[in-house]
Amino acid sequence: MPAPGSFIWGGVLANFEPGHHATYVNFDNGERAPLLLIAGGADHLQPAAVTESNWHHYRRSKAVTDYKEFPG
Secondary structure, three states: OOOOOHHHHHHHOOOOOHHHOOOOOOOOOOOOOOEEEEEEOOOOOOOHHHHHHHHHHOOOOOOOEEEEEEOO
């Protein structure tokens, strides 16, 4: 039985159809729930700079978005 080809073509076509890809994020969605992004200053798994970068991606949304970094 042949396997579906969507798993192959999904990665190939992701750059050409970004709105329909499974990993697409609509940062401008004003209809979403409020979002609080929390970062730890000494976090080695998810550095605060990465969380802050995500927060900047959401800045144009009309939904409430906030960022809090805890030192240490």
